[in-house]
């Protein structure tokens with residue numbers, strides 16, 4: 001990678017920031033230009049909010065293996081670099097009808113060499129007495145899970161990158177054009193910025209910037225609620241109810257005494273990420289009904305709701321590839337609702353491909 005190379009990263013959610021982190025760690029000596037439509041700490045994309053689940057149980061062995069690697073190697077590396085704790089480890093539990101994805105989770109974890117203990121519902125209730133596990137035949141206990149300090153992770157990354165000279169600009173990229181041996185980024189105010197290559201990690205806005213992805217990447221708004229409940233990170237498990245029609249999940253918030261919960265909406269018509277809409281007690285009433293069913297003590301009245309974005313790809317897959325229409329643009333869409341935990345690993349992979357692209361490799 002030449003000292004004079006200039007790389008632009010468009011989109012500074014967890015994936016764009018982790019890509020920049022991995023590049024600088026690997027000794028990237030060129031100019032790194034970081035662009036986001038909004039200032040640091042904004043709440044408009046997929047990465048905002050205080051916390052996310054980390055877990056090592058997944059439906060496929062590939063994701064289970066990645067989740068183990070990122071948790072054991074890369075989150076600790078990121079924590080060491082920024083000098084802050086970013087993950088509170090704790091258990092997670094998974095249950096649901098055997099006709100749903102639960103059996104695949106058990107198989108995938110075993111195939112990936114991971115650990116998920118199968119408990120009877122009675123054993124699970126004994127271990128986690130706030131939960132009921134109704135109608136479950138078995139409960140999977142993932143001992144290697146926990147809560148990621150999401151907002152703190154983004155803030156720590158922003159600070160670490162700024163200290164190392166990465167230039168961050170608040171600017172919307174409205175178009176990308178191949179130009180000679182590089183790419184021209186047209187900003188919303190008409191300014192044109194040139195780079196040898198660009199990584200586009202624009203979350204739910206990706207299809208707007210690169211319309212070739214309109215059919216593969218579907219932005220879907222998520223409604224998330226926060227209820228007063230007995231919950232403490234590191235002790236109360238993160239939980240996932242796996243049903244054939246989709247999953248519900250929840251986790252204790254970092255402040256304690258509050259449960260964050262939602263339905264993981266993956267099948268829906270595309271929404272417009274520029275339209276701001278609040279979650280409401282009505283949009284969250286079905287989730288609240290589930291909490292009443294699954295927890296021994298009923299939740300208190302909804303404290304607040306939030307919306308957030310998934311950029312759904314079939315089978316919750318990630319995209320990391322050169323844009324077919326733009327050979328100097330690397331597209332990173334790891335946004336199907338479960339990518340925060342994998343951010344440092346996704347960033348590592350994206351950084352390796354960006355270096356290859358700058359070096360002119362295929």
Ligand SMILES: Cc1cc2nc3c(=O)[nH]c(=O)nc-3n(C[C@H](O)[C@H](O)[C@H](O)COP(=O)(O)OP(=O)(O)OC[C@H]3O[C@@H](n4cnc5c(N)ncnc54)[C@H](O)[C@@H]3O)c2cc1C
Pocket residue numbers: 010011012013014015016035036037038044045046047048051052053054171172173174201202203204205206209222223224262307308309310332333334335336337338339340341342
């Ligand atoms: C409600 C909810 C709960 C979740 N729970 C979990 C969980 O428990 N565990 C887990 O691992 N994952 C979870 N996820 C998923 C995870 O948070 C996302 O997959 C991840 O944050 C995606 O990050 P990103 O960087 O790809 O996208 P984003 O965070 O959306 O970042 C994209 C950025 O690009 C910028 N941008 C877009 N277009 C342009 C443009 N044209 N010019 C300049 N900038 C632009 C945006 O402003 C934005 O900052 C959850 C997601 C949601 C919404």
